[in-house]
Amino acid sequence: MPHLHIGDPAIVKPYGFEGKPFIGAVSRFSLRLNPETRNMRTEIDLSNPEERLYPGMYAEVSLEMNRRPDALTVPAAAVGSDGAGNFVYTITDSRITRLPINTGLTDSGRTEVTGGLSKETPGGDDL
Secondary structure, three states, X not given: OOOOOOOOXXXXXXXXXXXXXXXXXXXXXOOOOOOOOOOOOEEEEEOOOOOOOOOOOOEEEEEXXXXXXXXXXXXXXXXXXXXXXEEEEEEEOOEEEEEEEEEEXXXXXXXXXXXXXXXXXXXXXXX
């Protein structure tokens, strides 16, 4: 879990619990992933002013790690790959052009482009 850091936001939804989820932050974690379960002990600090959370409750937790709100992304299906690396096709001067790119994270059907393409690249708006 190299992308997890202390202070990362966490959304906690206790099972069988109606209402808004609890918002907290990662306060500590164990640096060791259990190879059998692929789980890692992680502690999250939550505000509980109405004392609705109790020890031993189970919850669904979403962690937001490595947030990059300004990252340039393209649909993952638009990224091709071969022995020369990753690429996308763009339209330049009414012609289809193969453009080599560097990629980062892929999540939710989107791939981060870390090099080779920018918002100013001709055809970049057509991706």
